[in-house]
Amino acid sequence: VGCLTVSDLGEIELVERILDKLSALNSDVQIGPGDDAAVLSIGGSVVLTTDSQHEGIHYCAEWIAPEVLGRRAIAVNASDLGAMGARPRGFLVALALPASTELDWVVSLAEGLREGAERFGASILGGDVAAVANRASINVTALGEIEEGTDPVERGGAAEGTWCFVTGWPGRAAAARRMFETGYRSSAAFEPCIDAFLDPRPPVAFGGCVASQGLVGAMIDISDGLAVDLGRMCLASGVGARLDAEMLVADTVLVDVSAGLSLDPIKLVLGGGEDYELLCSVADEKAQTFRALAAEEGVEVRAVGRFVAANKGITFVRAGHVETISRDGWDHFA
Structure with a gap:
């Protein structure tokens, strides 16, 4: 008997399997994964960024375990928030997967995504799953907050002599x-x-x-x-x-x-x-x-x-x- 693939389950059950691994939410999440959109209660400046991990470009599946890939996908987005002086609050993840992708791989990836968010004291807020012809793609949007009274740090503030x-x-x-x-x-x-x-x-x-x-x-x-x-x-x-x-x-x-x-x-x-x-x-x-x-x-x-x-x-x-x-x-x- 072969391994279950995403096409064996269909989108609804696949999403349920992923959500099961993303259940941990911070107290500032009013509405989390499973609705049309997430709702987050925050007070400072909101910082947004997005980045992708494409198989064959950013990683090769033979090099990296899926849970490590999940952490990596979160980290590369959190890095942009840190460069602005922001604290990560949540992440949205859109997965584009070939129909032949094994379920175990997706579940491990989801665990890594959760672990990655938890490293930065944040949560996975939701996302999307879609089919793709061949290579997988992980697209993450990160939401951060800069505390009140602090200005965002831009790349254009370097001064001569510093x-x-x-x-x-x-x-x-x-x-x-x-x-x-x-x-x-x-x-x-x-x-x-x-x-x-x-x-x-x-x-x-x-x-x-x-x-x-x-x-x-x-x-x-x-x-x-x-x-x-x-x-x-x-x-x-x-x-x-x-x-x-x-x-x-x-x-x-x-x-x-x-x-x-x-x-x-x-x-x-x-x-x-x-x-x-x-x-x-x-x-x-x-x-x-x-x-x-x-x-x-x-x-x-x-x-x-x-x-x-x-x-x-x-x-x-x-x-x-x-x-x-x-x-x-x-x-x-x-």
Whole structure:
């Protein structure tokens, strides 16, 4: 007897099976999944974002368990909320599934979606299920709230002379993707990179903390590669940036993994993407408090350079040589 597929159940029973895994709701949810729309009782500024995970583009089913994929789909959306200084309150999930999709896979995915929302103190509010011809797609809309008295943090507030800080370890996710793509046999040393790629944990709460305390002039989440997202921040802010290559690769895990893959770690950091970390502009007088708060919250941060005048462009210094970074991004693995 083969495994049940979504076509064996039909839409109504499939939705019931999914809802059964999404039953946990926060007290601020007035009406949750199962009605025409969800109703949430909130008081501050509402922040909305959306992102998708498409099979064959963002993930391969052979690489990732469905429950991990569910957490990942939530995390990439929560990351955008954190970059605005918002706290996640709820998520809407639209699934497009081939008729041959196994029920067990969908149920595990739903469990991962719930776990992902719970990581950020939020709930799955509802969604939609539809059939698709071949590859699955997970489309998430995230709803966040910025507490009263706090302004949203935009990407256009970086000022000349301020520090360019990053959280976490950009480049690790790209190293893991490269490993999967090439079939490289990993060792235990690769585990932090694999975790960063498959099951990211963006510092969303930290984004809210630095926003509420006014410690950052600008923030953006690093999802398309540090070069691309730094370019976006610089363009929006009317500034340039000069980065320090030594600080960009001050990650012994990434350096070791890059050597195993015969790759330049700088390229992984600048052009890799899928990091879901924060890039922040921090003034000199706020840098010490910023670092102290990061330590208190258990978030790794480091200054990788400074914002400069726009006419100086976006560059990094390596071994005394200045190299230009295109605002359109780095050529991946060239």
